[in-house]
Amino acid sequence: MATMVEVARKAKVSISTVSHVLNGTRNVEPETRKRVLAAIASTGYRQDALARALRRSQTDSIGLVVSDAGEPAFAEMVHGVEHAAVENGLTLVLANSAENADREKKAVQTLLNRRVDGLILARAAESDPALLQALEQEKPPTILLDRIFSQLPFDQVGADNRETMRQLVTHMIVSGHRRFALVAGDVRVPTLQERMGGFTDASLEGRLGLDEQLIITGTDREALAEELGNSLRTGQITAVIACSTPLAALSLRTLARAGISTPRDIAFATFDGFDNSDLFQPRVTTVRQPAFDMGAAAVHLLVERLRTPEASPRTVRLQQRIEWRESTEDYRRQPAGD
Incomplete structure (x- = not known):
C-alpha cells in the first residue's frame, strides 16, 4: 500500500503539502495541487479515514x-x-x-x-x-x-400541519360539509396533535358544533376502525379525514367494508398519502408533506x-x-x- 511519503516524492512536494491537499487545511497552488492529485491517483494512495477522523476530531x-x-x-x-x-x-x-x-x-x-x-x-x-x-x-x-x-x-x-388542516377543512365546509369524522390516531405525536388542532380551528371558524364532529384518537387500530365504522352507520357523517398514511389505509378499508362509496356517499381526504396515488379510483385528495x-x-x-x-x-x-x-x-x- 502506497504511503504519503511516496506521494510527496512522486509529486516533488513536501509531506505537509500532500496533507494540506488531502485535508483542505491550507490553500495550495493549482499546479501543485494538480501534481499531488495525479501522484495520489498513480500510486493508489488511500487515506486512513479513521486516523484522519481522530486527528480532526470529526468523522464526516x-x-x-x-x-x-x-x-x-x-x-x-x-x-x-x-x-x-x-x-x-x-x-x-x-x-x-x-x-x-x-x-x-x-x-x-x-x-x-x-x-x-x-x-x-x-x-x-x-x-x-x-x-x-x-x-x-x-x-x-x-x-x-x-x-x-x-x-x-x-x-x-x-x-405547517395546523394551518394546512385548517385550510382543508374550511374548503370542505364551504362545499357544504357539516359533519366530519377525523381519524387522528395517536395524538401524543405532535404532528397529529397539530393536525387535530387545525381541524378544531376550522370547525370553530365555520361555526360547526364541535360536539357534532367525531374525532377518533388512540393507538389500537381495531378500535379506531370500529369507532369509525359505527359512526358511518348513522348516515350523518358526510366527510372523513385521515391524519396519516396508515390511518388513511385503515379508513378506506373501513369504508369499503361498510359498502360506502367515495365520493358518491362520503368525501374523503388524507395527509401524507400513498405512492402512485393517481392509480387510486377515485383519486384521493391529499395533503402532501414536503x-x-x-x-x-x-x-x-x-x-x-x-x-x-x-x-x-x-x-x-x-x-x-x-x-x-x-x-x-x-x-x-x-x-x-x-
Whole structure:
C-alpha cells in the first residue's frame, strides 16, 4: 500500500503539502495541487479515514433516527437527508426506532459511540423525555425532524400541519360539509396533535358544533376502525379525514367494508398519502408533506450548527400542498349559503 511519503516524492512536494491537499487545511497552488492529485491517483494512495477522523476530531458522518422508516413520508425524509448529506461531503448512518422508546435510546447511543458529528432525530411517539435531557446536557449537535416540540433548546424542522388542516377543512365546509369524522390516531405525536388542532380551528371558524364532529384518537387500530365504522352507520357523517398514511389505509378499508362509496356517499381526504396515488379510483385528495425538503433542511441546519455551535436554536416550518382530487368532489352539494 502506497504511503504519503511516496506521494510527496512522486509529486516533488513536501509531506505537509500532500496533507494540506488531502485535508483542505491550507490553500495550495493549482499546479501543485494538480501534481499531488495525479501522484495520489498513480500510486493508489488511500487515506486512513479513521486516523484522519481522530486527528480532526470529526468523522464526516451524521446519524439519523426515524420513528418509522417504512412510512412513505419518512422514507422521503430519509432520501432528503441522504441527498443533502452527500452534497455536504457527509456519510449518513441510519437507524429506525419503529416507534419504540428503548430502540430509540439504543440507536442514539450507538450513533454517538460511532462518533457521528451530529444527530437528526424524528422522535418516537413514546420517546423518553430523559433522552432529550441527556442530549441537552451532552450537547451533541442535534436536529429534531418532523415532530416539533415547543420550548426545546434544539433546532427543529417540520411542516405547517395546523394551518394546512385548517385550510382543508374550511374548503370542505364551504362545499357544504357539516359533519366530519377525523381519524387522528395517536395524538401524543405532535404532528397529529397539530393536525387535530387545525381541524378544531376550522370547525370553530365555520361555526360547526364541535360536539357534532367525531374525532377518533388512540393507538389500537381495531378500535379506531370500529369507532369509525359505527359512526358511518348513522348516515350523518358526510366527510372523513385521515391524519396519516396508515390511518388513511385503515379508513378506506373501513369504508369499503361498510359498502360506502367515495365520493358518491362520503368525501374523503388524507395527509401524507400513498405512492402512485393517481392509480387510486377515485383519486384521493391529499395533503402532501414536503418530506424530501424537510430532510434536506435538517441537514442544512445541522451543518450550520456544526459551524456555529453557540447560535440560538431555530425552528423551520415548510409549507404543505393540498392536492384536490375526485375523492372530495360531490356535485350534489352546493356551497354553504347558496
